[in-house]
Amino acid sequence: MNEVVLRAQNVTKRYGGTQALKGVDFEVLKGRVTSLFGENGAGKSTLMKILSGIEQPTSGSLELRGEPVEFADTVEARDRGISIIHQELSLSPNLSVRDNIFMGREITGKAGMVDYAAERRIAKELMERLEEPIDPDTKVSDLRLGQQQIVEIARALSVDARILIMDEPTSALSASEVEVLFKVIRDLTAAGVSIVYISHHLEEAIEISDHAVVLRDGLIVAQAEIADVDLDWIVGNMVGRGFDLGSPPSPEHFGEVALRIDQAMVADPANPERLSVNGVSIDVRAGEVVCIYGLMGAGRTELLEALAGRVPLVGGSFTVLGQDISGLNISERIALGLGLVPEDRQRDGLVQTMSVGRNLSLASLGTFLKGLVLSRQEEKDLIQKMIKDVRVKTAGPNAAIGSLSGGNQQKVVIGKMLATNPKVILLDEPSRGIDIGAKSEVFGLLSELAEQGLAVLYSTSEVGECLSIANRVIVLSKGRISAEFDAATTTKEQIMAASGESAVAA
Amino acid sequence: MSQTTSADAPARTRRPSGGLDIPKLLLEGRAFIALIVIIVIFSFLSPNYFTVNNLLTMSAHVAVYAILAIGMLLVILNGGIDLSVGSTVGLSGVIAGFLMQGVKLPGMEVTLYPAVWVCAVCALAVGAFVGWVNGMLVAKAGVAPFVATLGTLYVVRGAALLITGGLTYPNLRGDPALGNTGFDLLGFNRILGIPTGVMVMIVIALLGSFLLNRTAFGRWLYASGGNQRAAELSGIPVKKVQIRIYVASGTCAAIAGVIIASELTSANPTAGNSFELTAIAAVVIGGAALSGGRGNIRGTLLGAFVIGFLSDGLVIIGVSEYWQMVFKGAVIVIAVMLNRIEVRSKRIKNAGAPSAPPPGQAGAGPGSSGTPPAVNTAKP
Numbered sequence: 018m019n020e021v022v023l024r025a026q027n028v029t030k031r032y033g034g035t036q037a038l039k040g041v042d043f044e045v046l047k048g049r050v051t052s053l054f055g056e057n058g059a060g061k062s063t064l065m066k067i068l069s070g071i072e073q074p075t076s077g078s079l080e081l082r083g084e085p086v087e088f089a090d091t092v093e094a095r096d097r098g099i100s101i102i103h104q105e106l107s108l109s110p111n112l113s114v115r116d117n118i119f120m121g122r123e124i125t126g127k128a129g130m131v132d133y134a135a136e137r138r139i140a141k142e143l144m145e146r147l148e149e150p151i152d153p154d155t156k157v158s159d160l161r162l163g164q165q166q167i168v169e170i171a172r173a174l175s176v177d178a179r180i181l182i183m184d185e186p187t188s189a190l191s192a193s194e195v196e197v198l199f200k201v202i203r204d205l206t207a208a209g210v211s212i213v214y215i216s217h218h219l220e221e222a223i224e225i226s227d228h229a230v231v232l233r234d235g236l237i238v239a240q241a242e243i244a245d246v247d248l249d250w251i252v253g254n255m256v257g258r259g260f261d262l263g264s265p266p267s268p269e270h271f272g273e274v275a276l277r278i279d280q281a282m283v284a285d286p287a288n289p290e291r292l293s294v295n296g297v298s299i300d301v302r303a304g305e306v307v308c309i310y311g312l313m314g315a316g317r318t319e320l321l322e323a324l325a326g327r328v329p330l331v332g333g334s335f336t337v338l339g340q341d342i343s344g345l346n347i348s349e350r351i352a353l354g355l356g357l358v359p360e361d362r363q364r365d366g367l368v369q370t371m372s373v374g375r376n377l378s379l380a381s382l383g384t385f386l387k388g389l390v391l392s393r394q395e396e397k398d399l400i401q402k403m404i405k406d407v408r409v410k411t412a413g414p415n416a417a418i419g420s421l422s423g424g425n426q427q428k429v430v431i432g433k434m435l436a437t438n439p440k441v442i443l444l445d446e447p448s449r450g451i452d453i454g455a456k457s458e459v460f461g462l463l464s465e466l467a468e469q470g471l472a473v474l475y476s477t478s479e480v481g482e483c484l485s486i487a488n489r490v491i492v493l494s495k496g497r498i499s500a501e502f503d504a505a506t507t508t509k510e511q512i513m514a515a516s517g518e519s520a521v522a523a
Numbered sequence: 524m525s526q527t528t529s530a531d532a533p534a535r536t537r538r539p540s541g542g543l544d545i546p547k548l549l550l551e552g553r554a555f556i557a558l559i560v561i562i563v564i565f566s567f568l569s570p571n572y573f574t575v576n577n578l579l580t581m582s583a584h585v586a587v588y589a590i591l592a593i594g595m596l597l598v599i600l601n602g603g604i605d606l607s608v609g610s611t612v613g614l615s616g617v618i619a620g621f622l623m624q625g626v627k628l629p630g631m632e633v634t635l636y637p638a639v640w641v642c643a644v645c646a647l648a649v650g651a652f653v654g655w656v657n658g659m660l661v662a663k664a665g666v667a668p669f670v671a672t673l674g675t676l677y678v679v680r681g682a683a684l685l686i687t688g689g690l691t692y693p694n695l696r697g698d699p700a701l702g703n704t705g706f707d708l709l710g711f712n713r714i715l716g717i718p719t720g721v722m723v724m725i726v727i728a729l730l731g732s733f734l735l736n737r738t739a740f741g742r743w744l745y746a747s748g749g750n751q752r753a754a755e756l757s758g759i760p761v762k763k764v765q766i767r768i769y770v771a772s773g774t775c776a777a778i779a780g781v782i783i784a785s786e787l788t789s790a791n792p793t794a795g796n797s798f799e800l801t802a803i804a805a806v807v808i809g810g811a812a813l814s815g816g817r818g819n820i821r822g823t824l825l826g827a828f829v830i831g832f833l834s835d836g837l838v839i840i841g842v843s844e845y846w847q848m849v850f851k852g853a854v855i856v857i858a859v860m861l862n863r864i865e866v867r868s869k870r871i872k873n874a875g876a877p878s879a880p881p882p883g884q885a886g887a888g889p890g891s892s893g894t895p896p897a898v899n900t901a902k903p
C-alpha cells in the first residue's frame with residue numbers, strides 16, 4: 018500500500034543567506050494524499066518547487082520510482098509525470114482559459130496547426146469536472162481570483178500527472194468549490210495518482226489527507242498517519258504552541274458609526290448591465306468588527322473596491338466619519354482614514370520591484386515627508402515598527418519582496434495599510450495564504466486595534482474566521498444581504514445556509 | 524528572523540543613494556567597466572584621446588545625451604517610453620532660433636528682439652508642452668506610450684520644419700545693439716573652462732537623483748512603474764505621475780535642444796534626429812528595465828558616457844561612419860548583456876537576497892523573485 022513513488026533525500030536549499038530547507042527526507046506515496054503542514058516560510062513551497070523542477074536543490078537528491086532523477090526545469094518534471102499547482106497563480110492574464118490550460122503543450126493537428134476545437138473540448142470537460150461553468154474562451158483577466166485558481170487547477174489536471182502537487186490550491190475558493198476539488202482528488206487517488214497537498218485551512222487539509230508531514234524552519238519535525246493526528250497535534254508541531262484566533266472586542270467600547278454603507282450599488286465589471294452589489298447597507302461603528310461572508314461572486318470584492326475608490330458607485334452612498342466620500346479619490350480616502358487590504362496581493366497589493374520596507378511605507382509616505390524630502394530615519398522607524406507589529410519574517414527591510422513566503426507577503430500588504438493609521442480598515446480575505454499562527458496574530462492585532470477604536474470590515478470565505486473576532490456577521494449572496502447574525506449566538510451552519518451553500522463543507 | 528549573510532553583504536547592503544562609491548561601482552556597475560575599457564582602448568589607439576581638452580569636448584557631447592537620457596529614464600521607470608525627444612530637441616532649438624531672429628509684430632513696423640533668457644524659456648515651455656501632450660495622451664486617453672510618442676515624434680518634427688520652411692536659422696550670436704547677445708553662453712561657451720552643457724547636465728543629474736531618492740514623487744514613480752494597480756490602491760496619483768514625467772522628459776529634451784543650438788549658434792530643424800534611440804540606449808546600458816520600476820540616475824549617466832565616449836573615440840581614430848554604427852550597436856547589446864548576466868547570477872544565487880538591491884539599483888530583470896510571474900502583475 019505504501020509504495021513510495023517520489024523520494025527526496027537529505028534535500029537542502031539555500032537562498033543567499035536564508036537556509037530554506039535544512040536536510041529534508043520526504044516521501045510521496047502512491048495513490049495517497051500527503052499533506053504538508055508548516056508555518057509561513059517553513060519551506061513548504063520550496064520543497065514542492067524542488068520536487069517539480071522549478072528550483073534545483075543546493076544539495077541532496079531525488080528518486081523517482083527508485084531511480085535517481087534530476088529535473089532541470091518544470092518541463093522535464095512534467096514529462097516524468099509530475100505536475101504542480103502554484104501557490105501564486107501563474108496564468109497569462111491576456112490569454113484565454115483554453116490557451117492557459119494548454120500553454121506549452123498545445124494540441125497540434127495537421128501541418129502543425131493548433132487544434133483549437135480539441136483544446137476547447139478538453140478544457141470544457143475539465144471545467145465540467147470542476148463544476149465551474151467557465152467558457153474556455155474567456156480571457157483569464159476577466160475572471161475572478163477564485164475562478165483563476167480553478168483554471169490553474171484545471172491546467173494541472175490536464176497533464177494527466179501521476180504525481181500532483183497542490184500548493185494552496187484552495188486559498189481563494191469557497192467551501193462548496195473545495196468540496197468539488199476534494200471529489201476530484203478522491204477520484205485521482207483511486208486511479209493511483211499521488212497527491213501532495215498544502216493548505217493553511219487545517220481542518221480542510223485533515224479531511225482530505227491520508228498522511229501528515231509537518232515542516233518547521235526547513236526541517237521535518239513530525240509525520241504520522243492522518244488517523245493518528247488532530248488539529249492540536251498539527252498546530253503544536255507547526256508552531257510549538259497553541260493558538261487562538263482572538264476574541265471580538267467588547268461592545269461597551271463601541272463609538273459612533275465610523276462607516277456607513279447606504280444602499281450601495283456597484284456595476285459588475287465584466288458586465289456593466291448587471292449589478293454585482295445591489296442595495297447593500299451596513300453600518301460599522303468605531304471599535305466594531307464586522308465580517309462579510311459570502312461565496313465567490315457574492316459581491317464582496319466589488320463592494321470593498323468601491324469603498325476604497327477603485328470602482329465607482331452607481332447608486333447609494335458611503336459615509337466615513339460623518340463625511341460623504343463619493344467625491345474623494347483613493348488617496349483622499351486613505352488620508353481620511355479608510356484603507357483597503359486587497360484580495361489579490363500580487364496584482365493589487367505589492368510592488369514586486371520594491372523592497373519589503375518600501376512596500377510597507379508606500380501608502381504612508383505623506384506621514385514622514387519633511388517639506389519635499391522623505392525623512393529616512395522616520396521611514397526606517399515606521400518600517401521597523403510595522404515589521405514588528407505584523408510580524409513579517411524577513412531578512413531585513415531591504416530584502417526583495419519576492420523573497421518572502423506567501424504568508425509574509427500578505428502580512429506586508431496588511432502592514433502597509435495599518436501604517437496609514439486608518440480609522441476604518443477594509444480587508445478582503447485577509448487570511449489568504451497565511452498560516453494559523455500568523456492568522457491568529459493578524460486577527461489578534463485587528464481585534465486589539467478595534468479595542469482602540471478602529472472600525473474593521475473584513476470579508477472571508479472561511480466560516481470559522483467569521484465567528485472568531487467578529488461582532489457581527491453579514492452574509493452576502495448575489496449582491497444582496499441575505500442575513501445578518503450576531504456572531505456570539507450564531508452557528509456555522511446558519512451562516513452557510515444563508516449564503517446559499519450546503520453545510521456539508523463545514 | 525532568518526539571518527543575513529556576510530558574503531553577499533558588501534555587494535548588496537547599500538543605501539539607496541545616488542552618491543559615488545568606487546568599489547560599489549566596480550562591483551555592480553558593468554557600464555562603468557565598459558566605460559573604462561573604452562577609455563583605455565582609445566587612449567592606446569590615439570594619443571589625442573585622453574587629453575583634458577578632448578575629455579571636455581567629449582563631455583559636452585555626452586551632456587546632451589545625458590540630459591535626454593535622464594528625462595527618458597523617468598519615463599522608462601514608469602514603464603513608458605518617449606520617442607518624441609529627438610524631435611523636441613529640433614523644435615525647441617528652432618523656437619529659440621526663431622525668437623532670436625526677431626519677431627515682427629503683425630500690422631506694425633517693429634520687430635521685437637526678446638532677451639536671450641526669454642527665448643530660452645519659451646523654448647523650454649514648448650518642450651514641456653510637447654511632454655504634456657504626450658502625458659495626456661498616455662494617462663488620460665489611454666494611448667500606449669510607444670504609439671502616442673511615435674505620433675508626436677512626427678508632428679513635432681513636422682512643426683519644426685514648417686516653422687523654418689526647412690531651413691536653418693544661422694548665426695544666433697545676437698547683436699549688442701539689440702541687447703540679445705549671450706545665446707552662445709548656453710552651450711558654445713565654457714564657464715571656468717567647463718562646457719556649459721556639462722554644468723547643466725550635472726545640475727539636472729543632481730536634481731534627478733534628489734527627485735528619485737529623496738522625494739515622495741520619486742517613490743511614486745518607482746511604485747507606479749513596478750505595479751500600477753498596487754500603487755493606485757496605495758493612494759498614489761498614478762495619472763498625475765505619468766503626466767509629470769512626460770513633461771519632465773519634454774523639458775529635458777528642450778534643454779538639450781537649446782544647448783545644441785547654442786553650441787552651433789544656429790538652429791537646424793532636423794537637429795536631434797534619432798536622439799531618442801541614443802537616450803533609450805543610455806538608459807538601458809545603465810541597467811534600467813524597460814518594463815519599469817528599476818533604474819537609477821547614476822547608471823543612466825554612465826550609459827550616456829559609454830555611448831558618447833565610444834562615438835567620439837571612433838571618430839577620433841578615423842573609423843568610417845558605417846563601422847561606427849556597427850560598433851555602437853554591438854556595444855549597446857554587449858553592455859546590456861553584461862547587465863543581464865549579473866541579474867541572472869544574482870537570481871540563481873538568491874532570487875531575492877537578504878537586503879537585495881533596492882529599486883533603482885542595477886538589475887534589469889522584471890520580477891526578481893524565483894517564482895513564476897504571477898497572474899496580472901503587469902500594468903494594464
Ligand SMILES: Nc1ncnc2c1ncn2[C@@H]1O[C@H](COP(=O)(O)OP(=O)(O)OP(=O)(O)O)[C@@H](O)[C@H]1O
Pocket residue numbers: 032033035036037055056057058059060061062063064104419420421422423424425450451452525873874875876892893894
Ligand atoms: N526566491 C527566494 N529568495 C530568497 N528567499 C526565499 C526565496 N523563496 C523562498 N525564500 C525563503 O525561504 C523560506 C521558505 O519559503 P517558502 O516559500 O518555501 O515557505 P512556505 O512554507 O511555502 O510558506 P507559505 O506558507 O507562506 O507559503 C522563507 O524564509 C523565504 O523567505
Ligand SMILES: [Mg+2]
Pocket residue numbers: 061062063104184422423
Ligand atoms: Mg508557500
